[in-house]
Amino acid sequence: MRILASDGMDKSAIAQLEAKGFEVVKQFYEVEDLKQKVKEFDCLVVRSATKVRVPVIDSAVEGGRLKLIIRAGVGIDNIDYEYAESKGIKVTNTPKSSSASVAELALALMFSAARFVNIAGHTMREGKWEKSAYNGIELRGKTLGIVGFGRIGQMLGNMAVALGMKVLAYDLVKVPELENENVKYVSMDEIFANSDFISLHTPGAKGSAAIVNAETIAKMKDGVIIINTSRGNTVDEAALIAALDSGKVFAAGVDVYAEEPCKNTALLSHPKVACTPHIGASTAEAQKRIGEELVEIITNFFK
Ligand code: NAD
DSSP states (O other), X not given: OEEEETTOOOHHHHHHHHHTTOEEEEOOOOHHHHHHHGGGOXXXXXXXXXOBOHHHHHHHHHHTOOOEEEESSSOOTXXXXXXXXXXXXXXXXXXXXXXXXXXXXXXXXXXXXXXXXXXXXXXHHTTOOOGGGOOOOOSTTOEEEEESOSHHHHHHHHHHHHTTOEEEEEOSSOOGGGOBTTEEEOOHHHHHHHOSEEEEOSOOOTTOXXXXXXXXXXXXXXXXXXXXXXXXXXXXXXXXXXHHHHTSEEEEEESXXXXXXXXXXXXXXXXXXXXXXXXXXXXHXXXXXXXXXXXHHHHHHTO
């Protein structure tokens, strides 16, 4: 069985798969080349960079060999999965492995946005000493609104409570056992009205409306901090920039963008934005866990 890991794979996962007799090729191909190469593999493993759209799937079907596509991560929006499955190719992902890493990055962005860590470091590298420009706020004692209280949202909630924050959660599905004196389910409007920090953790499905837009920002507290590590389409970037400029939003922390790689220089160069290039799952631990999950999925599938 031949596996193409087009966006890389953890070394120990490769070693385990090879020990079980699989051949793993670690190589990124641009679309035109991928269309040809995909015909030579039984399994395709991608992270975010490789897009598996209809033409690639059609080529794979023509080749008659590809049976399994795995997104080594949470969302599968870079794969036309419904089309692939309609052609008999199974599509799956590794939903649990990166939750802790993404939750920790969301917390890092909360600190960075509240204390201007990114921009202060950036200006120091330019030889500046802007000590009085970065007057921040503390997290302790504040209210964090979490939209999408699933794996990542809950982990972030736990860390926030440990820091002395109150958590307001909004989710389509309520799990009453998760509520306690520091964590309460509320409506989306109550999140907007009462949160000092708002962090987004919904799936951001294709075509879904932005949760943070001009209308919802107007409902938020003055000086709110907005964090997005979910998907770029959950935030209207133009509305966010306008609200940062007006001072309605104090600062923002952003890991995911409407277009990636992001070319929105107004957002990336905004002094009140702490940005990272979609690195939520980029930790040694997450990649190791993803590798273990991949080995399990692949060996079970081809048993
Ligand atoms: P999850 O499925 O465990 O949780 C998502 C939660 O959102 C669920 O509880 C679901 O009921 C809820 N939900 C869905 N639609 C909603 C809506 N419209 N309003 C309110 N709640 C809604 O998923 P997760 O593992 O916690 O991942 C959350 C997000 O994090 C996803 O968007 C995923 O793509 C993103 N993510 C980002 C990175 C990164 O590198 N930045 C890495 C992994 C995951």
